[in-house]
Amino acid sequence: MSKTADLLEEIAALKAMLIAADARDQRKDERIARLEKLVAAFKQAIFGRKSEKSDPDQFELALEDLETAMAVIHAEEDAEDRVANRPAKPRAANRGSLPKHLPRIEEVIEPDSMTCACGGCLHCIGEDISERLDIVPAQFRVIVTRRPKYACRSCTDGVTQASAPARLIPGGMPTEATVAHVLVSKYADHLPLYRQAQIYSRQGVDLDRSTLADWVGRAAFELRPVYDALMADLKLSTKLFMDETRAPVLDPGARKTKTGYFWALARDDRPWGGASPPGVVFTYAPGRGGQHAERILQGFGGILQVDGYAGYNRLIATDRIGPGIQLAYCWAHARRKLIEITRTGPAPIAEEGVALIRDLYAIEAEIRGRAPITRLAVQQDRCAPILDRLDDWLAHHRARASAKSPLGEALTYIAKYREGLGRFLTDGRVEIDNNSVERTIRPIALNRKNALFAGHDAGAENWAVIASLIETCKMNGVEPHAWLSATLTAIVQGHKQSQIHYLLPWSYAVTV
Incomplete structure (x- = not known):
């Protein structure tokens, strides 16, 4: 009878383990599904069409919320790993850096005992160092300024006192x-x-x-x-x-x-x-x-x-x-008008113009920080041919596009300011945009x-x-x-x- 009872207890324990395992697997599957949805939303926020994004500030807020939600799931996994004594999973993360000028407050954590199991004394052979960022909330303090008054015991010539320091807010x-x-x-x-x-x-x-x-x-x-x-x-x-x-x-x-x-x-x-x-x-x-x-x-x-x-x-x-x-x-404003056209559907003419302007920006990125004479030489050598192609593209399509269409308005804008848009070909100090x-x-x-x-x-x-x-x-x-x-x-x-x-x-x- 005793053996039967022991067997029943073991079966019950196995059932409990299986149920717990199933629950863990279910929670794991749920977390995976949540992560997949968050990753999809994250990718859409970063790589999706700009027309589907909100303004830059709202976009940053959206990313913050997505990253926070992902961190909650990782925290759940880490908590289960701690309970099960499993090593924590390494995660790629930008943990920031701690500037050298910040004050350091050191704490040394010593072992409970400095005596070895054999009875000998332990000696230091090295140490592990970690740094964490700590913040003390804004603390108010009061500056007390004392100006003692002095008088002579031998005469009555008056009282001597240092002048009050000047203040931005008098009194x-x-x-x-x-x-x-x-x-x-x-x-x-x-x-x-x-x-x-x-x-x-x-x-x-x-x-x-x-x-x-x-x-x-x-x-x-x-x-x-x-x-x-x-x-x-x-x-x-x-x-x-x-x-x-x-x-x-x-x-x-x-x-x-x-x-x-x-x-x-x-x-x-x-x-x-x-x-x-x-x-x-x-x-x-x-x-x-x-x-x-x-x-x-x-x-x-x-x-x-x-x-x-x-x-x-x-x-x-x-x-x-x-x-x-x-x-x-x-050129950023000119490009913006063309990009807006590409967002509404296939727009090969606008996309061609965007590609030409993109080539100008690529050259600008290469020469940023160089001397004006160097910049000007590169711009005249490499940017001038691109502008020639852009002028041909502009003249060809402007003659065919309706002046009141979005494309026609964008082309008219570029043509109207074309002289000033090409100013960087005459002076190496001029940038491609403002x-x-x-x-x-x-x-x-x-x-x-x-x-x-x-x-x-x-x-x-x-x-x-x-x-x-x-x-x-x-x-x-x-x-x-x-x-x-x-x-x-x-x-x-x-x-x-x-x-x-x-x-x-x-x-x-x-x-x-």
């Missing part, structure tokens, strides 16, 4: 570093002031939004001379980029929003090895008319690379701006999606001042908070106006 509580943090959070990380106030409140620091706004306004006022110096420096260049983008602004009188525009004037000479540091200046204007570009560019004379907006034409139709402005146009300036205005588009851009024209003008300096920091590899903190401190301590150029971000990059 206020923030240090210049605190104000810099507020500026970076608002203008670089797109965190409105009321949300910053909520974050501070969780740390027990109660600050009204209006108080933070006062700090920002005073900082914008003090930084205005640096902004003006940046604008003046850029307009001394012989080649600049320009672009504009809309910015919804509240119209208090009408109780609705109106459409203002930010005009970006940028310099980036790195593709042709120029010595001038990169920079960008934003200027707010209530409209998009060419007169705003004319006002911004007063005193500039050189090559201006732009898109096909007709408002720029007045820059070369008058001599009121500066001597000899030449317009260079953007993507340099388009990258600088991406933060504007991001902020525009998050919320109403500005509550007033004056607020938009302040945005232009601070964002110009922050984006110029980024272009020069300068950490914006460090630069703002140091610059505001220098201004408060009486930095001379005649030496304001020493406060520009690229000068800070040299001194640190």
Whole structure:
């Protein structure tokens, strides 16, 4: 009877093992199916037709969610491996890198006993080292400034005391570093002031939004001379980029929003090895008319690379701006019109044009960073024949396509700006597109999606001042908070106006 009972127990145990195995297999199959769906969605997001993708920011969010979902499945597998004492599966992953400048806090984990099983003493023969990134949440601290008062015991000549240090906010509580943090959070990380106030409140620091706004306004006022110096420096260049983008602004009188525009004037000479540091200046204007570009560019004379907006034409139709402005146009905009046609179905003519422009971009990628004379020689030798073929393609199909069709409109656009599109064949400094300036205005588009851009024209003008300096920091590899903190401190301590150029971000990059 005992043997029968033992046998029944073993059978029950085997059944339980089989059921558990079946459950594991079922979970494994479910995970495989989930992974397959996620991988398919991931491939579609990356390699699918661009017409099926959302805007770039939403696209990044979609990838984040897909990668997070995959990580959950991998975590489930790793947890089962730990329970079953199976070795973890190696996974290819970009784990990032830890910069050398970050402080290291070392911890040494010793064995429970330093005595060998044989009774001898253990000695160190090596070690394994691993590094993990740790974060301490933003910590507020209070700087207490004491100014002792001294008096003489032998006379009554008065009291001696050190002068109070200058402050950005007279009688206020923030240090210049605190104000810099507020500026970076608002203008670089797109965190409105009321949300910053909520974050501070969780740390027990109660600050009204209006108080933070006062700090920002005073900082914008003090930084205005640096902004003006940046604008003046850029307009001394012989080649600049320009672009504009809309910015919804509240119209208090009408109780609705109106459409203002930010005009970006940028310099980036790195593709042709120029010595001038990169920079960008934003200027707010209530409209998009060419007169705003004319006002911004007063005193500039050189090559201006732009898109096909007709408002720029007045820059070369008058001599009121500066001597000899030449317009260079953007092949990215021309290509974009053709690509849009290819998305709607078979379009061999448009695809042929896209292929020719792609060949131009391939050559541009090869010569990026070389000297202008080298670039020009290559462009004239290799790009000129491609442009000749493109001209033949343009003339042939333009005569046959309806002017009102999407293809006809794209061909008309290229023909209209063909002279400026070919400007890079006459000057090695000219690039094939104006993507340099388009990258600088991406933060504007991001902020525009998050919320109403500005509550007033004056607020938009302040945005232009601070964002110009922050984006110029980024272009020069300068950490914006460090630069703002140091610059505001220098201004408060009486930095001379005649030496304001020493406060520009690229000068800070040299001194640190």
